Amino acid sequence: MKTVETVAIGDVRPGMRLAEALLDESGRVLVPGGCELTDSMVHGLMRRDIAELTIEREIEEDPATRAAREARVIAQLDRLFRKAGDGLETRQLYRAILDFRMADQA
Known part of the structure; x- marks a missing residue:
């Protein structure tokens, strides 16, 4: 089962999957939705002062x-x-x- 949650950029880890496209102020896509984040992507987003990301996680359902x-x-x-x-x-x-x-x- 998938869950979507907003995560502070400091808590984002490589391998997490972005739930929706991340856009800049002009509406350009910085990172497409569904993309698996890498370490360099996370650091690049931190440099752009991105505060949080919407992450999609797969969780085990009872x-x-x-x-x-x-x-x-x-x-x-x-x-x-x-x-x-x-x-x-x-x-x-x-x-x-x-x-x-x-x-x-x-």
Whole structure:
């Protein structure tokens, strides 16, 4: 499961992944979103007086919590798809939405 948090630049470590693009005052991209930060990048951002970054982290989710979340998502989808039929395309769409929501609702 992924979580997004704002981290002070002093606490940023190489290997952390930037959650969203970092822009300068003019709107130019300094570091693209999803980029894994290196030591030199962190020092460069410190020199630019960047105070904090939005970092994306992968955290281990408790299996019971994940199962409860999945049950809630399935209940929502069952309500949405109650009149959709049981065709191949419907099942594929259901599965795609379930996968997306399980990945997205971190």
